[in-house]
Amino acid sequence: MLETVLFYLLSIAAVTGGLMTITRRHPLSAALWLVVSFLSLAGLYALLAAQLVAIVQVLVYAGAILALVVFVIMLLNVREADLPADEGFLGNLALALVGIVPVAFVVIRSILALPGSAFLPVAPDYGFIQPFGMHLFQDWLFPFEMVSILLTVAVVGAVVLAKRRI
Amino acid sequence: MVGLQPYLVVSALLFFIGAAGVVSRKNVFILLMSVELMLNGVNLSFIAFARFLRDFDGQVIVFLVIALAAAEAAIGLSILILLYRNKESLDTGDYDLLRR
Numbered sequence: 001m002l003e004t005v006l007f008y009l010l011s012i013a014a015v016t017g018g019l020m021t022i023t024r025r026h027p028l029s030a031a032l033w034l035v036v037s038f039l040s041l042a043g044l045y046a047l048l049a050a051q052l053v054a055i056v057q058v059l060v061y062a063g064a065i066l067a068l069v070v071f072v073i074m075l076l077n078v079r080e081a082d083l084p085a086d087e088g089f090l091g092n093l094a095l096a097l098v099g100i101v102p103v104a105f106v107v108i109r110s111i112l113a114l115p116g117s118a119f120l121p122v123a124p125d126y127g128f129i130q131p132f133g134m135h136l137f138q139d140w141l142f143p144f145e146m147v148s149i150l151l152t153v154a155v156v157g158a159v160v161l162a163k164r165r166i
Numbered sequence: 167m168v169g170l171q172p173y174l175v176v177s178a179l180l181f182f183i184g185a186a187g188v189v190s191r192k193n194v195f196i197l198l199m200s201v202e203l204m205l206n207g208v209n210l211s212f213i214a215f216a217r218f219l220r221d222f223d224g225q226v227i228v229f230l231v232i233a234l235a236a237a238e239a240a241i242g243l244s245i246l247i248l249l250y251r252n253k254e255s256l257d258t259g260d261y262d263l264l265r266r
Contacts, residue, residue, distance in 0.1 A: 007168045011176040018180050018203050022187030027195035027256075034199050037180070041206055048173070048217040053225050053232075060232050065202070065239045072243045073195060076250050084192040084257035092190035099189075104182040108175055117170035122220050135222040136229065143226075147233045154237035162244040 007047060013040035025083060031070050038062040050127045173214035180207030192258050194249070198242050205235050 017037025024030040038061045045054035125131055136144060180203055187200030209228045216224025253260050 004168055007172065011172070014176060015179050015183070018183040021199055021203060022183060022191060022196060024196070027193060027199075030196050030199055034202065037203065038206065041180075041210060044173070044176070044210060045213050047168075048213050050213050050216065050225050050228075053213060053228050056229060056232055060236060061202075061206070065236055068239055068243060069195070069199065072247060076247065078256065082254075082256060084255070084259070089190060089192075093186060096186045096189040100182050100186055104178060107178050107182075111171055111174040111178060114171060114174075117218070118167065119169060119217055120220060122217070126220070127225065132222060132225060132229075136226050139223075140226045140230070143230055147230050150237050151233060154240045158240040158244040161241070162247050 003047060006043070010040040010043040010047070013037070014044065026080070027073050027078065027083075028070065031066055031073065034069075035062050035066050038066065049122055052127060052129050052132050170214055170218045174211055177207045177211035177214065180204075180210065183207075194246055194256050194258055197258065198239070198246070202235060202239070205231060 014037045017033045017035075017040065020033035021030045021037065024033060038057060042054045042057040042062065045057055123131075184200045184202075184204030184207060187203065188197055191197055191200065209231055212224040212228045212231075214224075216222065216228075249261060250256065255261075
């Protein structure tokens with residue numbers, strides 16, 4: 001019962017945060033609504049017994065990535081006058097919905113047509129850091145190393161791009 | 167007891183909200199944030215399927231996707247700083263160097 005209530009609260013918060021994100025005029029308020037959405041998603045991950053991923057979502061996504069976004073918005077010192085007028089926003093959104101709503105309708109209908117979807121009980125340590133780490137470093141070692149190379153490339157690239165003179 | 171389907175519906179909604187943001191907004195910041203929203207929608211369905219199939223693969227993929235999103239945000243934001251420095255604008259319509 002509590003799980004159902006939490007699920008509906010968190011998913012309404014996540015979807016509302018997403019809707020507010022794409023409709024705000026100033027990027028700063030959009031970023032703060034995105035934090036709402038990401039924190040509710042962390043709650044949903046915890047409901048799905050993915051404790052470690054929920055913590056990483058709060059620390060890395062809501063913490064680091066959005067802090068970086070907010071930092072850059074503040075750094076650029078965007079004024080109200082510098083914002084794009086977005087005068088055709090509602091028209092663009094209506095056009096976008098014409099394309100997106102049919103696809104979304106088909107996807108959601110096919111999700112609802114899936115057979116037998118109840119969650120079965122899992123092992124008591126499911127989602128804990130130890131089995132997760134064992135799995136990550138045994139079966140997913142190569143993708144993990146690829147991601148570390150990718151992060152190195154990203155750090156070097158960001159420095160090269162953002163610095164005026166190296 | 168909430169099953170797999172409600173989670174997948176929420177995930178699809180987040181993905182399509184993000185897609186609508188990507189195609190309808192002109193502010194580059196909100197474009198980047200909509201892409202993050204789409205990534206998170208997909209992440210939620212990975213986690214829901216991992217719980218449904220009772221294994222760790224989905225969670226590991228989400229872990230890697232979060233690392234990838236961090237890299238994407240770092241590169242994307244530094245490109246954005248460069249664009250703003252050169253064009254003094256956040257409007258995607260002003261970045262028209264390649265079609266002039």
